[in-house]
Amino acid sequence: MPATAARPDRAATPAAAPDRRHRAVLLVTCLALATVVAGMASLNVALPDIARATGGSQTQLSWIIDAYSLVFAALLLPAGAIGDRFGRRRALLVGLAVFGAGSGLAALTTDPGALIALRALLGVGAALVMPATLSTITSTFPPERRARGVAAWAAVAGAAAVLGLFATGLLLELWSWPSIFVLNVVLAVLALAGTLLFVPESAEPDAPRLDVVGALLAVAGLASLVYAVIEAPVRGWADPWTLVGGLAGLALLAGFVRWELRRRHPLLDPRLFRERRFAAGTLSITCQFFAFFGYLFVIMQYLQLVRERSALAAAVALLPMALGMAPGARLSPRLTDRFGARGPWVAGLLLVAGALASLGLLDADSSGWLVAAVLFPLGLGAGLAMTPATTAITEALPSALQNVGSAMNDLARELGGALGIAVLGSVLTAGYRARVDVAGLPPQLADAARSSLAAASRFGPPVADRARDAFVHAMHLTVLTAAGVVTLAAVAVAVLLRGTTTRTGR
Template identity: 35%
Template sequence: MRLDQGTEVIGEMATNTLGTTPERLRGRWLGLAALTISGLVLGLDITILVTALPTLSAKLNATTDQLQWMSAAYTLALAGFMLPAGVLGDRLGRKRMLLVGLATFGISSVIASQMTSANGLILMRVIMGASGAIVLPLMQSMLPSMFQPDERQRAIGLSGAGAFIGLPLGPLIAGWLLTHYDWGWIFLINAPVVVIAVIGVWFFVPESKDPAARRLDWIGAILEVAGVTGIVYGIIEEPILGWGDVQVYGPIAAGVVLLAAFALRQLRVRFPLIDLKLFRSARFTWATVAFTVVGFAMTGVLFILSPFLQIVQGNDAQGTGFRLIPLIAAMMVGAISTDWLAKRFGAKIMVAAGLLGTAVGMFILSQVGVDTGYEQVAIALAVIGVSIAFTMVPALDAILGSLPAGETGAGSALTRTLQNIGSSFGVAIMGSILNGAYKSQLSGQLTGLPSQVQSAAESSVAVAAALAHHLPGAAGAHLLQAAQDAYSHGMSEVMLVSAAMMLGGAVLMTLFLPARAPQASPASLGERGVIA
């Protein structure tokens, strides 16, 4: 490159940085609305399947492990493909990649609505997760390029509110759709939302990229995806096959080896998928840990709570969705109020208090039984909703504020990857704890029933409830009561484990999360990405 050409490029970069081209950002709040809608549809699809699990079990003849995979496949693909998506966005253009991800997500959602088998639906959930992996980190990494530092936390709170609200809103929308339409509509509903998001991003979000972004480490990406998948697969299969089966310990061992190889590769390659230097920042490291812990607990809890409300306590799909409204409302209140609370108390106190509050809410849920009134559930959901917002919004701002110039795509992708790995492990581990406790509690309670009926009833509470309706009088009532009690026992164990994890997270944040961000150099304040 000639000197005059280099000067032109540097000059162009200087005139396109955040602080010097306000006319390019006049539509930034409309752009933020489009990004928020993008997050909403992704949040919806993490949990929209939860209310539909009993329906899918009947319509597609899905087993318990297939139901777990329907939930885990989406978050697993989100986690696995997010790191390469973040790097590609930094290199090729974040807006361009975001539009590709949204379009692919919409198309795969329509195809998913037409599936006639459980395995076919699992495959489409993988594609939806992979396309969502493009969207989620890039919508966050665009914010530093669109907003000044004094506006950034508000923008993060609003954009994050889309995904946060989508999580509890998913079961509510699914309940209404399942009551009035075929199950395929829980996926078709994505199409119009995606169209609105694409239009908004196209017109109001500026392109941004890092001309010096590192190359993509494809081998590292494969090692990471395969490693996480192996571990999650083994955990999901354990309640069915037991720890002594090679189909359980084999994939887990292989997954651990692959992830170790991935970590070693990141230390040696010239362009690592994960820049391990990011973890030199204690603020980045511990805020990311908080993100991961919350992802583990929230997704796992929603996976377990919805069947409890629907099958154990006898609510229909729409009623189950409405009973999750306290979680939605509390998350909205928490996301809105976090901005000024974080400015007053700081990220350290907010994140730790949020994790502690989440632990309290989960402990309350651990005391819920078959005949417990809804008031206790509503209180627990409200506490959890506010607390999760108190944790996630300040944590995300701390993460983005710790990233160097040109690393917002990859850094945000790394954070979201770990969060979704936590979500995948949440569904897998909590589902396994639940299934183990359910089978153990139900075993010996079904004497007098045919062995085939006993085996089927032990596979899931949904199957047990369906069988109970086909058994005569007292036998059916006994089976239903035993299955409901067993599920309630399993859910109590899961909530106690989750509460302990949240409490441990709160202690760690109190000890290790820095109270304030390190002072940034003046140059770094303006260079959060280049606007094309």
């Protein structure tokens, strides 16, 4: 009897060991993912404090936020290919090391130029980390556990940005803005140690060679175009640097498309966009994140510098958006099953556009309830539109191209965010500089007032009051621009999906 009773225990031990390993791998990869995704949004909460500490202009603040997003988006596809070919564990280790080291240096600087450069370095690390996390799960988990692992990854990818906002707000209540980068270091070190201990190596040695030329064309094209857009309000739209940067960016991106069409194994095959559902999903996600990150860049400054809320209170003020997104995401598949994807998808985008346009009603004295009343439908619309867009990207491609679909979904998110901060930040800067009244002010005071609201706020009334009025005016222009972009996306999706009967799961 004792021998017989001992057998189940001995048999259970080998079965339990893989379970523990898979849970450990999932925990580590999700921690690494959360670390880099939170970096996209979290620093928006600290913008007023960073502006005061560094003396950065409105344009430099745009670069501090967008340097990370731009490099992250531009390197996402080539970094994913590097991880697949040379080892995902290696990509995770290198990416986390770069991210942690860059964050440590960023915590020690108050120079806006150095901070921009270090944020770009963080983007390099993030680009290596994000695709390696998902690829590690899909390549090392058995089929019966893979779906749950991917679901957990997707949940972390969606929630990390919001959690990052609240974590940043709490840190700013207790310490100062460099503590955000210290937290990055701690998280990166924990994820790095977990990767060394638990994550197995996986790679595809027979994967096609990296498309170096395509990667360079994409990076150079996006960098040139974003440079022109961000610098235009200060330099002027007719300035030679603005014109050269914009034209060079467009030419390089056109060269990228032409190059990819000729490649046997392209980094991104432009022919995929002939599939209407794939094109609609990619366009929709890009425009939604364009509006989301651009709006976030604006609203955090409005809440803290115009409404004079604390960083934590400003982050809490965004809760109605998250509360609206959850029921929207749950409702979307049911509506899609009943009516098809087109109706709920387009309705969600129009709801987002209407909510963004309603932000134009806010002024310096608006009630907090009005802010909440606008943000809830914004989240509801985003939840309705996000699910069918993501589903369309993956279902439009055959099973052999599912990795491409996943990468394109990530790229659309990050690229949309980078372009949103660049374009809408540029609209904000141009509107602010055109509106701020510096008549009768000494030259030094006038320059400070024109550079940013944070700089003008140091001098108190009447300079700060003029700057707040100018910022609110510029914010109205910015959110109306975002609403226009999302409206155009809704029209495009309606046209692309005309005549289709796409339903969830088909």
